[in-house]
Amino acid sequence: MNLSDLENEINEWGTGPSAMSAMSDVQPRNAIEFQNLRRTILDARSRGLEVDYAGNTH
Amino acid sequence: MMNILHWMKKENSGLARSTMELAEYEEKAGHKVCIKQPTEDQPIYGVERDIDVHCIHSQLNPRTYHDDRPKFMWMHGEPLSSVGNGVSMKAIVDLAPVTDAFIAMRREEIPIWSSIKRTYLVTKGINLEKYTPLDGITEKLSGEPAVLYCENWRGQRNPLYLCIAMQKVQEKLPKARLHLYNMQDKRMSDTFNALIKNNKWWTFIRSLQGPTKDINLLYNRVDMVVSCLFPLYARGIEAFGAGKAFIGPGYREYADWPYVCGLDPSSLANAIIKCWENYDKINYREWAEKRHNIKDTVEQSVAIYQRYL
16 A cells, blocks of 8 residues: 555544544543543443533533 | 654544655655554554654554654644643643654744744645646636635534625625535534525525545635634645635734735635735745645654754
């Protein structure tokens, strides 16, 4: 695979509220906090609620 | 020649596009490039071997924290949003001690990032071989001017102010038309369809479309691209590469750019009208070549990396 092929794949990748929010994915200092946050977000989404990356539902 | 490792999460975002452009032009400059996701062992591109420099775009795998290789965090996001999303700024600050420096692409952000870590400024460049004028484009979208909005719609990132601005533009330029692209959210679609119907915006809004596969072709079919982002301007400058005007409230770092505007409908409208009335006074492609060439970004950033080797 070359870089052009990879670039063409970008449209198929998922989107998030902010790409920089990916910063939370492997944050070892606060792993439990982020796991809880992630659980909150996934739970809210599964219930059809809109939720931001701080875990607030709207 | 350097071996450069980019840490990036696979996401459909401007961050990923910018990272990929950096990688492509680093390769063209003779460097070896590897791209990895922070949570996976297998690179998504290239080979992880004898890495000289880590470039952090999304996160850094903790395994590399103490490998004695220089580490640079690219600041793709905007500081206020990084605080606002409740996660990014904290993560950036936590990671700062294991990085050697930050690299930012907007002058206005320097005081903020510098308060956390030494921060270098590089040109915000784009791939001018990809975003380029196309010959023989006959199927232009309607409008004089044809105005395009194609940001990543989400939350407050939407074209509401631009739609209001176009009402005012139409009073002066009755043939002006607005084309809304890259809509991917049903609720957003419902909202704007309701606005278009209730406010009779169908008089000037001619498209409400999803993403397009060939964004450069789309740029080539319009006269100007307008963003409602502030205080950043993200990837809207791709329009310059295609030889088209770009107007955005966040685009204000060049003193000689005549179409600076604020994030309010009246100011946006004035900038659109002024730009159309003086459209040929600026060669937008040349503007991109002088100010937004990814080759310059790579040259500048590689020079920064070399100071730390």
